[in-house]
Amino acid sequence: MKKTRLIDWVRGQSLTGEKLLLITSALLSLGFMVYFLVTLPATHASSNKVILPEAPAYSTTAKAAAVSNAASTKDDQAANAATGVSEVVTKALAFKALLTTTQQATLEQTYTTTLARKWSNLPCGATCRNGIQFSTLTTAQLAAAVEVIKAAMGTVANEGSAEFDQTRLADAYLGVNGGGTNYSAGIYFMAFLNTPSATGGWMLQFGGHHYGANIAYNQGHVVAGTPMFEALEPLTFTTDGTTYSPLTQERDAVAAMLASLTATQLASAKLTTTFSDTTMTPGESNGGNGTFPTTKVGIAVSTLTAAQKLLVLAAMKPWVQDMDDTVAANILKIYESELDSTFIAWTGSGTAGDASTFLVSNTNYARIDGPSVWIEFACQTGVIFRNQIHYHTVWRDRNRDYGKDLSLTTPLDTASVAAVAATSAASFVAGKLAPESIGALFGTGMSSSTAAASTLPLPTTLGGATVQVVDSAGTTRNGPLFYASPTQINFQVPAGTVAGTATINVILNSATVGTGTVTISNVTPGVFTYNANGQGVPAAQLLRVTASGTQTYESLAQLSGSTYVTTPIDLGATTDQVYLVAFATGLRNRTALSAVTCTIGGTNATVAYAGAQGSLVGLDQVNALIPRSLVGRGDAAVVLTVDGSAANSVTINIK
Structure with a gap:
């Protein structure tokens, strides 16, 4: 039996106003933004009409359960993050309370753009840094300052406050091994630009010769963790019987990224310029004005394999994971969503496939440059240990540095990157979708306005929102969108999405505002219903064929x-x-028609067709012959099973 298409049905009828309303109501009941072109018969309006059903306001049990699960995750994240920022503020004020009035005036200053940019990669002490010097503090005061840093930083091994402590030890090592009084663990500083607060905007700065942290807070949340400068000389040193090499993770991650490139890719990524230092640190090259280059150079990450892309993301982690754990995870999600618009570049020596040959000589250099992320790694001849190199690195963010002078309010430590629930738009069963099926995302703050698609092909941005699906192979694709609102987005899973666990990111105005995971299977059948809740009357029609x-x-x-x-x-x-x-949706990738079964009231019904509907994006269709043995049955459950996967049960009534 040939499949029946809604569009054919509409075109084949002599429609009265009542029938047209019925058709429109049936389409409304599908519960997602479907649009299609209806050519009315000559006896009616002659113009083409685009029907754009409104997305229903769902309040079903299935949807509520999915949203409740996402919301509980989000609330947990928000509570944990709020506790973290509160701890930073509490410890900052406790440290300040231990200081004299004169010391407090040195520690805390009013935020200005000039003071925010007063940090350096040079051993220039207080002349190029804000705040109070560690060597002037008492033992109790210094311990309190260290507690502030611990509260603000992450817990990943050898990163965060541990890496800061080791960098100070390296400077102390330089001081007693030929560096003199310019190098010391005591020539490090802490500053508060504005008073630490859970409501207002302020910045925490700390650092010294080879470290510079600038963490911006606003309205009780972290809004930026950059600029961040990290450097090291010597690369490995031993103090009190313990050997340290705090930037090994950074160097190894970047070297692994470069070594993964083929010889041809390395040639494409290689720069002709020689770099003696990082460019995006105050007072350095690029004019010393903190202006990012407008043209990206090197090789586009979008041209790399999935495995290579993962190594690019891994190369970012040692810097980002210095931050509070929740902040770091959210920033990495943003950077991951922007991978295909990111470039990597390098110069110096190195051999494809051999990580040990990269970043080993003076002027060896690497860069990661994305829509947001900017990371540089530069090798220089040692200043004190002239027979070896030392590292300078910097992590910047084009969109978030200095919290854009405390104007940013989007939190990086809470649900600005909120949990979203991914469900079938037909059944509202959460957690499973199929390639080319229609899904619904539920969350908060996902779009800047409510918008519906009105063109074909479907757009990939509506209301400022884009849905990115990162499949188990690491490939990122944008999902076509039917409808977008702050709390719901209806989309099609992109064709080609590989089976396995996929990450779904909601991008709003270039920032990731929602994320979730979903299991992608070739088949995940769901039947649309008139009441748009995955239950009760199926969104269906009856076809009667007489003798x-x-x-x-x-x-x-x-x-x-x-x-x-x-x-x-x-x-x-x-x-x-x-x-x-x-x-329905989610069944077009079935293995064979024989793998599709349908029972009505427990009785097998012959399935004549199961596959794509053919006219509406993502919509599938099933034609099943109702057994005559069901005459007089009354209410009967309809259960569709495709390749062993059961759809939501729906109900019909038979006289």
Whole structure:
């Protein structure tokens, strides 16, 4: 039996206003933003009409459960993050309280753009840094200052406050091994630009010769963790019987990224310029004005393999993971969503496949440059240990440095990167979707406005929102969008999405505002329903075929108050064949028609067609012959199973 298409049905009828309303109502009941072109018969309006159903305001049990799960995760994240920032503020104020009035005036200053940019990669002491010097503090005061840093930083091994401590030890090592009084663990500083607060904007600065941290807070949240400068000389040293090499993770991650490139890719990524230092540190090259280059150079990450892309992301982690753990995770999600618009570049020596040959000589250099991320790694001849190199590195963020002078309010430590629930737009079962199926995302703050698609092909941005699907192979694709609102987005899973666990990121105005995971399977059937809740009357029509071959279509549902109920089905003469033509999603990738079964009231129904509907994006269709043995049955559950996966149960009524 040939599949019946909604578009054919509409075009083939002499429509009265009532029938047209019925058709529109049926489409509304699909519960997602579907649009299609309807050419009305000559007896009616001659112009083409685009029907754009409104997305229903879902309040179903299935949707509520999915959203509740996402919300609980989000609330937990928010509570943990709020506790973390509160701890930073509490410890900052406790440290300040231990200081004299004169010391407090040195520690805390009013934020200005000039003071925010007063940090350096040079051993220039207080002349190029804000705040109070560690060597002037008492033992108790210094311990309190260290507690502030611990509260602000992450817990990843050898990163965060541990790496800061080791960098200070390296400077102390330089001081007693030929560096003199310019190098010391005591020539490090802490400053508060504005008073630490859980409501206002302020910045925490700390650092010295080979370290510079600038963490911006606003309205009780972290809004930026950059600029961040980290450097080291010597690369490895031993103090009190313990050997340290605090930047090994950074160097090894970048070297592994470069070594993964083929010889041809390395040639494409290689720069002709020689760099003696990082460019995006105050007072250095690039004019010393903190202006990022407008043209990206090197090789586009979008041209790399999935495995190489993962190494690019891994190369960012040692810098980002210096931050509070929640902040770091959220920033990495943003950078991951921007990988295909990121470039990597290098210069110096190195051999494809051999990480040990990269970043080993003076002027060896590497760069990661994305829509947001900027990371540089530069090798220089040692200043004190002239027979070896030392490292200078910097992590910047084009969109977030200095919290854009405390104007940013989007938190990096909470649900600005919120948990979103991914469900089937038909069944509202959470956690499983199929390639080319229609999904619904539920969350908060996902778009800047409510918008519906009005063109084909479907757009990939609506209301400022984009849905990115990162599959198990690491490939990122944008999902076509039917509808977007702050709390719900309906989208199509991109064709080619590989089976396995996929990450779904919601991008709003270039920032990741929501993320979740979903299991991608070739088949995840879901049946649309009139009441848009995955239950009750299926979004379907009846096709009656008489003995003479005449085909007529009949409605399956009727409105009772504000709810659709099933219209009792009359199977008619014994020679009539009545087919249930149900609309679904997530089944077009079935292995064979024989792998599709349908039971109605527990009785097997012959499935004549199961596959893509053909006219509406992402919509599938199933035609099943209703068994005559069900005459007089009354309510009967319809259960569709495809390749062993059962769809949501729906209900019809048979006279």
